[in-house]
Amino acid sequence: MFEKAKKSGTELLGKTNRIVEGTSIIGDIVSKADFRLDGELIGNFTSQGKLVIGSSGIIKGDIICHNADIEGEFQGKLKVLEVLNIKATAKIHGEVAVGKLSIEPGADFTATCTMLTQANQVIMLEDGRGTE
Numbered sequence: 036m037f038e039k040a041k042k043s044g045t046e047l048l049g050k051t052n053r054i055v056e057g058t059s060i061i062g063d064i065v066s067k068a069d070f071r072l073d074g075e076l077i078g079n080f081t082s083q084g085k086l087v088i089g090s091s092g093i094i095k096g097d098i099i100c101h102n103a104d105i106e107g108e109f110q111g112k113l114k115v116l117e118v119l120n121i122k123a124t125a126k127i128h129g130e131v132a133v134g135k136l137s138i139e140p141g142a143d144f145t146a147t148c149t150m151l152t153q154a155n156q157v158i159m160l161e162d163g164r165g166t167e
Contacts, residue, residue, distance in 0.1 A: 056091045063096075090124050116151065
């Protein structure tokens with residue numbers, strides 16, 4: 036009689052997934068909503084929202100997302116379509132591709148960095164995997 040409506044992307048606005056400190060995940064995460072990680076992820080992360088890696092958070096793998104704030108550790112390939120904010124406590128090692136970049140003094144940023152063009156951003160949005 037009543038059917039549940041499928042959730043569109045707009046219904047996920049304001050909702051955040053969270054992995055707390057002390058939690059370790061080995062595998063890939065795909066999320067349409069925003070995501071906060073204070074634990075550890077060994078694997079890839081893909082999101083249509085914003086990723087926050089808290090000060091105790093660690094990711095070893097590849098990330099593709101729209102926006103990101105990093106306070107913790109990241110090692111791998113990172114692609115942020117819009118804005119990447121790197122806090123003073125962050126440790127970034129690997130390859131970074133961003134639309135816009137902000138790095139606070141004191142951050143450990145040991146990475147190659149490529150600024151994305153509008154064409155690269157469109158390709159990444161269409162296939163969800165990147166431009167390589």
